Amino acid sequence: MSNASSDKNLILSLNAGSSSLKISLYEPSAPSGSVEFLVKPVKLLLKSTISSISSPPAQFSFESVSLSSQCHKDEKIDSITDHASAFSHFLHCLKQEASIDGRRITRICHRVVHGGDYTDPVEISQEAYDHIENLSDLAPLHNSAALSVIKACISTLPDAKSIAYFDTTFHTTLPIHISSYAIDQNIAHKKGLKKYGFHGLSYAFILNAVSQYLQKPKESLNLILLHLGSGASACAVQNGKSLDTSMGLTPLSGLPGATRSGTIDPSLIFHYTARAGRMSHDPNVATHVGVTRAEDLLNRKSGWKALTGTTDFGVIASKAELGNRDPALSAQNPYRLAFDLFVDRILDFVGSYHLKLKGDVDAIVFAGGIGERSVELRAIVSDRIACLGYRALCPEKNERASSSDNVVQDISAERRQEANERPKRILICRTDEQLEMARQCAQAHF
Numbered sequence: 001m002s003n004a005s006s007d008k009n010l011i012l013s014l015n016a017g018s019s020s021l022k023i024s025l026y027e028p029s030a031p032s033g034s035v036e037f038l039v040k041p042v043k044l045l046l047k048s049t050i051s052s053i054s055s056p057p058a059q060f061s062f063e064s065v066s067l068s069s070q071c072h073k074d075e076k077i078d079s080i081t082d083h084a085s086a087f088s089h090f091l092h093c094l095k096q097e098a099s100i101d102g103r104r105i106t107r108i109c110h111r112v113v114h115g116g117d118y119t120d121p122v123e124i125s126q127e128a129y130d131h132i133e134n135l136s137d138l139a140p141l142h143n144s145a146a147l148s149v150i151k152a153c154i155s156t157l158p159d160a161k162s163i164a165y166f167d168t169t170f171h172t173t174l175p176i177h178i179s180s181y182a183i184d185q186n187i188a189h190k191k192g193l194k195k196y197g198f199h200g201l202s203y204a205f206i207l208n209a210v211s212q213y214l215q216k217p218k219e220s221l222n223l224i225l226l227h228l229g230s231g232a233s234a235c236a237v238q239n240g241k242s243l244d245t246s247m248g249l250t251p252l253s254g255l256p257g258a259t260r261s262g263t264i265d266p267s268l269i270f271h272y273t274a275r276a277g278r279m280s281h282d283p284n285v286a287t288h289v290g291v292t293r294a295e296d297l298l299n300r301k302s303g304w305k306a307l308t309g310t311t312d313f314g315v316i317a318s319k320a321e322l323g324n325r326d327p328a329l330s331a332q333n334p335y336r337l338a339f340d341l342f343v344d345r346i347l348d349f350v351g352s353y354h355l356k357l358k359g360d361v362d363a364i365v366f367a368g369g370i371g372e373r374s375v376e377l378r379a380i381v382s383d384r385i386a387c388l389g390y391r392a393l394c395p396e397k398n399e400r401a402s403s404s405d406n407v408v409q410d411i412s413a414e415r416r417q418e419a420n421e422r423p424k425r426i427l428i429c430r431t432d433e434q435l436e437m438a439r440q441c442a443q444a445h446f
């Protein structure tokens with residue numbers, strides 16, 4: 001239990017996702033000099049998630065973790081219509097339910113998906129704000145949502161320092177031949193047209209967690225990471241560094257997501273609509289974000305929503321009739337089509353990254369809302385990659401894993417390992433972008 005009931009110095013971590021706002025409040029842990037302190041310099045006080053922000057009513061949850069007063073709320077709130085109103089509702093609850101005065105928060109970490117050329121976290125100044133705003137067109141579902149929360153923080157908690165942490169930072173190690181597109185390089189350099197990659201805060205967290213779990217330094221780990229949530233991506237990690245990742249200039253390319261198409265033939269959009277290049281006038285797109293109809297269609301009106309009508313992959317898996325192995329079923333059952341299509345695209349990246357890592361893989365790691373919860377998806381993907389020498393999945397461990405709180409779990413069956421052979425385990429990691437930011441914030445002494 002926290003007894004620092006009136007101390008200042010609290011760290012708030014805000015993660016503005018495409019349709020959710022995830023919030024965690026921490027206090028710095030007392031410096032003990034122990035190894036544990038190096039790994040966990042903050043202690044979680046409470047957390048809150050606001051989901052379905054773009055398809056109201058929003059779902060609001062608020063839960064104390066280590067406070068002297070217990071509080072728990074889980075309700076639908078009609079007045080939450082965007083990320084800023086979600087944050088304002090959280091602040092109200094913080095005071096009313098947890099009796100915490102917002103003025104105790106001295107540092108606020110913001111997950112910002114696109115950082116462009118910024119390679120490190122940055123304290124928000126007018127210049128940094130403008131830089132992030134200028135990148136909004138390259139992350140139409142994300143940067144403007146994060147900026148609206150940054151704005152709300154500056155006006156409601158003016159004494160707290162706001163610091164932006166970027167998804168793109170983790171991927172600054174991509175080799176140039178992997179981050180470059182085969183287009184005119186003069187234009188590419190002038191306009192910054194290259195693969196940036198996203199979900200980097202999640203990948204940084206997973207890398208740390210897996211390194212601790214396997215008792216192996218990060219620098220010697222080769223991993224295939226799958227962050228499968230509303231937005232989904234894959235990442236090949238070689239010697240602890242991002243070697244390749246499936247998202248690109250924007251978070252649209254690579255795997256499909258809740259409302260995103262993922263990679264398509266770029267010409268497809270001009271056959272889909274004659275007005276691809278016109279600006280979108282959808283009232284749900286922030287007015288200052290320059291989004292064409294093509295980008296709107298592929299980012300917000302595609303993916304699981306377009307294929308099945310739901311964005312919930314749990315519903316898709318339950319209606320996909322997975323017990324029926326008839327390959328023609330995909331043509332009749334849209335849930336099965338979505339499920340099989342996702343498996344197919346995941347295999348595209350796993351196969352490619354396995355090859356790029358020359359088969360020397362310590363583990364494939366499932367993370368994100370789908371990766372952490374879909375027993376069925378993990379089972380089918382694991383079965384398909386067994387031919388590459390990955391361990392077999394242990395069905396009991398896979399089944400039990402979704403209800404466990406462990407940060408990393410090994411769901412592969414035991415097998416004898418040859419000398420010098422990488423183990424090729426199958427792991428699940430409960431990723432936590434908020435904790436990754438708070439940890440970096442406490443350690444960097446911002």
Ligand SMILES: Nc1ncnc2c1ncn2[C@@H]1O[C@H](COP(=O)(O)OP(=O)(O)O)[C@@H](O)[C@H]1O
Nearest residue numbers: 017020229230231312313314368369370373374
């Ligand atoms: N039991 C489940 N099985 C499969 N997928 C699930 C389950 N529960 C939730 N999900 C999926 O997890 C997604 C949310 O993942 P999350 O990583 O939290 O997304 P984000 O942070 O991008 O909002 C939901 O959109 C839903 O598709």
Ligand SMILES: CC(=O)OP(=O)(O)O
Nearest residue numbers: 017018198230231251
């Ligand atoms: C980058 C990205 O797609 O993030 P999220 O999955 O949180 O929407």
Ligand SMILES: [Mg+2]
Nearest residue numbers: 017229230231
């Ligand atoms: Mg997310």
